[in-house]
Amino acid sequence: xxxxxxxxxxxxxxxxxxxxxxxxxxxxxxxxxxxxxxxxxxxxxxxxxxxxxxxxxxxxx
Numbered sequence: 001x002x003x004x005x006x007x008x009x010x011x012x013x014x015x016x017x018x019x020x021x022x023x024x025x026x027x028x029x030x031x032x033x034x035x036x037x038x039x040x041x042x043x044x045x046x047x048x049x050x051x052x053x054x055x056x057x058x059x060x061x
Contacts, residue, residue: 002010025032
């Protein structure tokens with residue numbers, strides 16, 4: 001399905017992407033802590049909402 005060159009490129013691209021994202025996040029971590037306090041509650045609410053929708057779907061299906 002993929003050639004060897006395409007697989008190598010994909011793997012190297014993925015590794016470089018993860019390294020770049022990790023570097024940028026570590027560089028900005030102080031800014032994130034200062035400006036995005038309390039966002040974990042938004043994540044918890046979102047996951048809870050999706051779980052509620054899934055539960056209702058499986059109960060009434």
